[in-house]
Amino acid sequence: MELKRITHAENVRLSDSGRAVRILDQSRLPNETVYLELSQAEDLYEAIASLRVRGAPAIGIFAGYALYVLALQSQETQYGPFLEACRRNRDYLNSSRPTAVNLRHMLDRVLAVAESMPCADVPSIQAAMGQAARAIHQEDIAMCTAISEYGLSLVKAGDGILTHCNAGPLATSRYGTGLGPLFLAKERGIPLHAWCDETRPLLQGARLTAYELQQAGIDCTLICDNMASLVMKEGKINACFVGCDRVARNGDTANKIGTSGVAILAKHYGIPFYVLGPSSTIDFTCPDGDHIPIELRDGGELKEKFFSAPVALPQVKCYNPAFDVTDHSLITAIVTEKGICYPPFEQSFAQVFGRPEKEAT
Numbered sequence: 278m279e280l281k282r283i284t285h286a287e288n289v290r291l292s293d294s295g296r297a298v299r300i301l302d303q304s305r306l307p308n309e310t311v312y313l314e315l316s317q318a319e320d321l322y323e324a325i326a327s328l329r330v331r332g333a334p335a336i337g338i339f340a341g342y343a344l345y346v347l348a349l350q351s352q353e354t355q356y357g358p359f360l361e362a363c364r365r366n367r368d369y370l371n372s373s374r375p376t377a378v379n380l381r382h383m384l385d386r387v388l389a390v391a392e393s394m395p396c397a398d399v400p401s402i403q404a405a406m407g408q409a410a411r412a413i414h415q416e417d418i419a420m421c422t423a424i425s426e427y428g429l430s431l432v433k434a435g436d437g438i439l440t441h442c443n444a445g446p447l448a449t450s451r452y453g454t455g456l457g458p459l460f461l462a463k464e465r466g467i468p469l470h471a472w473c474d475e476t477r478p479l480l481q482g483a484r485l486t487a488y489e490l491q492q493a494g495i496d497c498t499l500i501c502d503n504m505a506s507l508v509m510k511e512g513k514i515n516a517c518f519v520g521c522d523r524v525a526r527n528g529d530t531a532n533k534i535g536t537s538g539v540a541i542l543a544k545h546y547g548i549p550f551y552v553l554g555p556s557s558t559i560d561f562t563c564p565d566g567d568h569i570p571i572e573l574r575d576g577g578e579l580k581e582k583f584f585s586a587p588v589a590l591p592q593v594k595c596y597n598p599a600f601d602v603t604d605h606s607l608i609t610a611i612v613t614e615k616g617i618c619y620p621p622f623e624q625s626f627a628q629v630f631g632r633p634e635k636e637a638t
Contacts, residue, residue, distance in 0.1 A: 332448020444520025
């Protein structure tokens with residue numbers, strides 16, 4: 278019997294006024310709970326770039342609302358100039374982070390509403406864009422629920438689950454993707470134990486995943502990233518659950534830096550490695566992982582962030598890719614709201630989503 282639903286923090290939504298995007302500033306967690314209401318293009322851009330809002334699905338929800346909020350501010354009364362302003366805002370917001378495909382997909386989806394209404398007046402177009410943005414949010418809630426159901430079917434009571442980065446409600450809307458089965462299991466009284474990689478350098482596993490799980494009363498243990506191999510060897514891990522920021526057509530998957538290392542370890546120890554994410558994360562125009570752009574971030578995150586004093590000399594060079602690509606050969610299955618996709622992924626995607634196995638790049 279299903280137990281009482283866990284209450285999750287509302288991490289992104291339209292403000293009460295309907296003219297700003299309200300977010301929980303994830304850069305301040307776990308020690309401070311700060312909500313921001315953003316309406317200016319520069320602030321909306323900065324919120325994505327600085328990880329105040331993060332997680333591919335949450336970025337997509339935020340982007341839809343952001344483009345709508347900016348459309349409301351337009352002073353243009355004619356269709357052509359209004360549409361051009363919307364396109365400029367789309368391009369600007371899309372440039373904030375290059376890897377998460379949901380950002381582009383949801384911006385394009387809300388913009389497409391405006392592009393489809395050349396004979397309508399501007400207020401009607403604005404209202405329709407708002408409806409599209411709200412629909413994205415509601416659809417994500419439904420998708421996360423379905424993903425969690427499918428993911429829960431892959432484990433059993435008492436299993437140990439290794440997580441990397443954060444793919445819970447903070448990164449989505451409700452339940453999450455990679456963490457969704459853990460929250461759903463908790464509601465249903467199914468005991469699972471989460472082993473949370475800290476996820477250097479931004480510590481999303483420590484600051485966000487462990488925070489969410491602890492708040493929900495889910496049994497969890499925090500480990501350093503370089504402890505995963507030992508925990509696997511000790512037999513404490515029965516499955517790995519991770520989210521994703523972009524999945525290529527062949528199943529190669531971009532996720533937070535360090536994910537591919539976890540997948541390699543899991544392969545060595547014979548542990549299933551599952552990627553969980555909505556179908557909007559699959560980029561059918563991208564043939565493989567070599568074509569996924571990888572965001573490079575400031576090296577100061579390695580030397581200074583979260584430290585009371587720098588841990589390396591100022592002149593030491595840093596290389597700080599935010600993501601890596603896990604080869605499809607290391608992935609046991611990709612779990613979506615439409616079903617569980619197994620290798621070979623191009624054929625599996627075609628069966629589940631009704632898409633051709635190959636699309637033009």
